[in-house]
Amino acid sequence: MSDQRLTNSDLAPVPEDRRTWSKWHLAALWIGMSVCIPTYMLAAGMIKAGMNWWQAVITVMLGNLIVLVPMILNGHGGTKYGVPFPVLVRSSFGTTGAQIPAIARSLVACGWFGIQTWIGGAAIYSIIITLGWIDVEPDTAKIGLLGITAIQFACFMLFWLLHVAIVVTGIDSIKWLESWAAPFLIASGLALLIWAMIRAGETDGGVAGLFSSETTYPEGSGFWTVFFPLLTAMVGFWATLSLNIPDFTRYCRSQRDQIEGQLIGLPPTMTLFCFIGVMVTAATVMVFGEAIWDPVTLVGKLGSKTVVVISMLALLLATLSTNLAANVVSPANGFSNIAPRRIGFRTGAMMTCVIGALIMPWRLLDSLGDYIFTWLIGYSALLGPIAGIMLCDYFLIRRTRLDVEDLYEPKGRYAGVNWIAIVALVVAVLPNLPGFLNAATNTAGTPDAWFSPVFDAIYDYAWFIGLGVGALVHWIGMTFTKGFALER
Numbered sequence: 001m002s003d004q005r006l007t008n009s010d011l012a013p014v015p016e017d018r019r020t021w022s023k024w025h026l027a028a029l030w031i032g033m034s035v036c037i038p039t040y041m042l043a044a045g046m047i048k049a050g051m052n053w054w055q056a057v058i059t060v061m062l063g064n065l066i067v068l069v070p071m072i073l074n075g076h077g078g079t080k081y082g083v084p085f086p087v088l089v090r091s092s093f094g095t096t097g098a099q100i101p102a103i104a105r106s107l108v109a110c111g112w113f114g115i116q117t118w119i120g121g122a123a124i125y126s127i128i129i130t131l132g133w134i135d136v137e138p139d140t141a142k143i144g145l146l147g148i149t150a151i152q153f154a155c156f157m158l159f160w161l162l163h164v165a166i167v168v169t170g171i172d173s174i175k176w177l178e179s180w181a182a183p184f185l186i187a188s189g190l191a192l193l194i195w196a197m198i199r200a201g202e203t204d205g206g207v208a209g210l211f212s213s214e215t216t217y218p219e220g221s222g223f224w225t226v227f228f229p230l231l232t233a234m235v236g237f238w239a240t241l242s243l244n245i246p247d248f249t250r251y252c253r254s255q256r257d258q259i260e261g262q263l264i265g266l267p268p269t270m271t272l273f274c275f276i277g278v279m280v281t282a283a284t285v286m287v288f289g290e291a292i293w294d295p296v297t298l299v300g301k302l303g304s305k306t307v308v309v310i311s312m313l314a315l316l317l318a319t320l321s322t323n324l325a326a327n328v329v330s331p332a333n334g335f336s337n338i339a340p341r342r343i344g345f346r347t348g349a350m351m352t353c354v355i356g357a358l359i360m361p362w363r364l365l366d367s368l369g370d371y372i373f374t375w376l377i378g379y380s381a382l383l384g385p386i387a388g389i390m391l392c393d394y395f396l397i398r399r400t401r402l403d404v405e406d407l408y409e410p411k412g413r414y415a416g417v418n419w420i421a422i423v424a425l426v427v428a429v430l431p432n433l434p435g436f437l438n439a440a441t442n443t444a445g446t447p448d449a450w451f452s453p454v455f456d457a458i459y460d461y462a463w464f465i466g467l468g469v470g471a472l473v474h475w476i477g478m479t480f481t482k483g484f485a486l487e488r
Helices: 023-034 037-048 053-081 099-130 150-167 171-201 207-211 223-237 239-244 255-265 267-288 295-299 305-327 329-338 345-358 368-397 419-440 453-459 462-481
Strands: none
Touching: 023 171, 023 255, 023 267, 023 305, 037 053, 037 099, 037 223, 037 267, 037 295, 037 305, 053 207, 053 223, 053 239, 053 255, 053 267, 053 368, 099 150, 099 239, 099 295, 099 305, 099 329, 099 345, 099 368, 099 419, 150 305, 150 345, 171 207, 171 267, 171 305, 207 267, 223 239, 223 368, 223 462, 239 329, 239 368, 255 267, 267 295, 295 305, 305 329, 329 345, 368 419, 368 462, 419 453, 419 462, 453 462
16 A cells, blocks of 8 residues: 555554444444434424324334444445545445545535534534623524624634634544543433423423323324334434445444444434434423424523533534534545545544534524434435445455555556446436425425326435435446456
């Protein structure tokens, strides 16, 4: 691997003596990523769609068990060969073709980075209001192009600078933060749940009122009508990490560590924290007379300034730990893969931070409908096919056998573009494209829709259809054309 056109110190295989992560390190990583405000708010869209509390919790649990499968399978290559996602995907897309899935994953991460940074900035904004440093600003104070006030933008940039300060120190600082933050975040979530139980017990409905089974489905729909699109959205929530999980499993000591670590850390934490979100929100209806889904808004109503500030700091830590691990590592490696000699981890991380700010993420979160049906399902329609192609290629075509040296060789067996994988990607994305355009233009199910309602139904299963079609087309192409360094 003397040729530096395809490698640098951040993309090179992790040596055996540096693969030191145990299952508890990976579990802590998942706890740190899962305990965040978007997770807490995830059930909001499900309840809004008509589900009751236990239906929402089961949907979250099932979605995470489903996405855990490609998560563990894609993690296998990282642990076995010590390579990150942009390098592992070279075996299926080619050393040049790998730029497409790597950049696609990176751009989605930039979007998530911006969303999380905006949420953290909103927490800082609430702290300074609670402390009385500023008054609540009217809508007239918003700056035209930005759509937010100058102080809100300053809080966003302050939290943004905190990320920059950490990422310049490298990947080890992120591992350290996740390990120390995990137990504190679990304790904070449980504290919120205890608050909900106590306050609900003081109302006429009592604690039993938290467990209402009432559903509010729109006329003409029911559980199964909303279940599948919401399940797809839940899978889409972590469809990103199901691709680039090798960025972390490459540091694991064994396959057992990466499997058990993810099993311990992902489904239980996501299910628990969404359950906490549902229960706490139910308590806000009983206590305040309205459903408060945003924990930043809720914390601002707790009364004591000390409690508010401590709670906000916990939310900031949750957001920071999630953002650094889930939304900085992958795009940093992805951008580094574009030009390894010029872009290292730190430069790639800075590119992520800049793009995440430029997209003005507060506009993406204007409504829960846009968040779930356009953002989550939309990018799952793109990332599902990539996951299907990777899994098919690694397990069915190559039987987990890769030539690591050739992954870094411009003229090796994986050199260039694997057009079979590119065609499979395009074919797998196309069925979901009309439904995405209907959702993005808010015309789905209306006479003004761009495309037939049939495509809306297909779009409800975007990740599943994309993964299955991508894998099938890739398998057919690679098997019957004997294409692209086919190994038996």
